[in-house]
Amino acid sequence: NLSLKLDRAFKTLKGTGKITEINVATTVKEIRRALIDADVNYKVAKEVTDKIKDEAMGRDVLISVSPGQLLVKITQEELTKLMGGSKVDIKLSGDPAVILISGLQGSGKTTFTGKLGAFLKKNGRQVLLVACDIYRPAAIDQLKVLGEQIGVEVYSEPENKNALQIANNAIAHAKKTGKKTVIVDTAGRLAVDEQMMQEIEQLKKALNPSETLFVVDSMTGQDAVNTAKTFDERLDFDGVVLTKLDGDTRGGAAISIRHVVNKPIKFISTGEKMENLDIFHPDRMAQRILGMGDVISLVERAQQAFDEDEAKRINAKIRQNNFNFDDFLSQLEQVKKMGNIKDLMGMIPGMGKAMKGLDIDDDSFKPIEAIIRSMTPKERQQPDIINGSRRKRIADGSGRNITEVNNLMKQFDDMRKLMKQMNKMGGAKQALGRMM
Numbered sequence: 001n002l003s004l005k006l007d008r009a010f011k012t013l014k015g016t017g018k019i020t021e022i023n024v025a026t027t028v029k030e031i032r033r034a035l036i037d038a039d040v041n042y043k044v045a046k047e048v049t050d051k052i053k054d055e056a057m058g059r060d061v062l063i064s065v066s067p068g069q070l071l072v073k074i075t076q077e078e079l080t081k082l083m084g085g086s087k088v089d090i091k092l093s094g095d096p097a098v099i100l101i102s103g104l105q106g107s108g109k110t111t112f113t114g115k116l117g118a119f120l121k122k123n124g125r126q127v128l129l130v131a132c133d134i135y136r137p138a139a140i141d142q143l144k145v146l147g148e149q150i151g152v153e154v155y156s157e158p159e160n161k162n163a164l165q166i167a168n169n170a171i172a173h174a175k176k177t178g179k180k181t182v183i184v185d186t187a188g189r190l191a192v193d194e195q196m197m198q199e200i201e202q203l204k205k206a207l208n209p210s211e212t213l214f215v216v217d218s219m220t221g222q223d224a225v226n227t228a229k230t231f232d233e234r235l236d237f238d239g240v241v242l243t244k245l246d247g248d249t250r251g252g253a254a255i256s257i258r259h260v261v262n263k264p265i266k267f268i269s270t271g272e273k274m275e276n277l278d279i280f281h282p283d284r285m286a287q288r289i290l291g292m293g294d295v296i297s298l299v300e301r302a303q304q305a306f307d308e309d310e311a312k313r314i315n316a317k318i319r320q321n322n323f324n325f326d327d328f329l330s331q332l333e334q335v336k337k338m339g340n341i342k343d344l345m346g347m348i349p350g351m352g353k354a355m356k357g358l359d360i361d362d363d364s365f366k367p368i369e370a371i372i373r374s375m376t377p378k379e380r381q382q383p384d385i386i387n388g389s390r391r392k393r394i395a396d397g398s399g400r401n402i403t404e405v406n407n408l409m410k411q412f413d414d415m416r417k418l419m420k421q422m423n424k425m426g427g428a429k430q431a432l433g434r435m436m
């Protein structure tokens with residue numbers, strides 16, 4: 001399972017605050033293995049992970065994200081870029097606009113022809129489907145059934161054995177009946193063969209389609225890439241349709257194909273039903289390939305939770321020199337929720353320094369928490385009132401010794417001093433800014 005493998009890969013990084021060559025190497029190797037398992041071609045996987053490594057090296061770890069999580073993000077970003085960055089729409093120009101469907105037999109051309117018809121109809125276009133698979137009589141019926149299902153007319157000439165003639169007649173028919181889009185379904189062989197190639201080449205030359213799509217079964221892995229290459233050399237198609245991405249197909253083929261032919265993937269097909277069609281979004285596919293949507297959204301949630309609400313509130317308190325033990329406690333709670341405490345310490349200004357030299361893990365917060373919880377609400381809000389006798393009472397109440405209480409008070413004091421200093425510096429900078 002890919003997620004598990006990546007989990008293992010990222011574990012290596014847990015607890016380290018900065019991404020360095022050493023802690024990246026193992027992880028990158030694991031990511032590469034995971035990509036290959038997801039059907040990404042070996043060479044491509046290597047290129048991707050080399051890029052990820054370059055990108056990740058030396059990047060400071062964001063305050064609320066662990067290095068492992070950051071690497072996940074970088075990986076996702078790189079994969080997204082590799083698949084073109086953002087979606088690319090199909091081009092519909094001409095009257096009628098002609099869309100030519102190419103691909104091997106069984107790749108899902110006829111099914112996709114129906115789906116695209118339904119999709120365009122939904123977008124308000126008048127569509128005509130054309131059955132140009134002249135070799136299999138059943139293919140015409142298959143398209144007719146789909147056409148009926150989606151309420152779109154299907155043009156066919158069962159007796160005619162000339163695909164180009166049929167297509168030309170269909171276009172004439174579309175003009176006559178006011179159809180603005182013609183989708184031409186074609187024949188395919190089980191493997192690339194010369195006759196089929198010549199036929200589709202001829203169709204493309206004669207019909208001058210505004211969009212030629214290459215349909216490919218994503219489950220065929222490396223074969224899909226080779227077929228794409230062959231078709232592109234002959235047809236110079238405009239876009240790719242990836243089919244059979246339902247089930248647990250990872251979709252690594254998307255990266256390989258994009259990489260090899262450098263043509264955008266425009267649609268993905270995720271089932272046999274007419275509604276199982278999606279516009280291709282590189283970012284979503286990257287997420288799918290990594291199989292770690294959960295991790296990514298978790299990272300994002302963590303960032304949000306920290307950045308927005310709490311950080312704003314705490315920053316306001318710091319600016320007013322008003323940071324107290326309640327705030328301290330709430331920060332500790334947040335930090336604990338996020339895990340990977342060392343990386344998160346920097347979130348609290350001054351905290352990193354105050355805690356320096358301490359070996360920090362979840363348990364090292366327990367005594368601190370116990371001490372703070374033994375303070376009265378008033379003591380937490382106004383730490384200055386905590387005198388000697390109060391310290392003794394707090395130590396007894398929390399089951400810690402007086403030295404620990406004193407240490408915490410000292411650390412907290414240092415922290416507040418630093419915060420004050422930062423405020424002054426910020427104030428000076430602002431004043432300078434106003435003068436300039």
Ligand code: GDP
Pocket residue numbers: 103104105106107108109110111112188243244245246269270271272276
């Ligand atoms: P063609 O020979 O290229 O026209 O391929 P078809 O459209 O006839 O599809 C071949 C088989 O694949 C049919 O049984 C389809 O129902 C099935 N199929 C097509 N697209 C998908 C898909 O996205 N997912 C699944 N599971 N099956 C599909």
Ligand code: MG
Pocket residue numbers: 109110111133139186
């Ligand atoms: Mg077919």
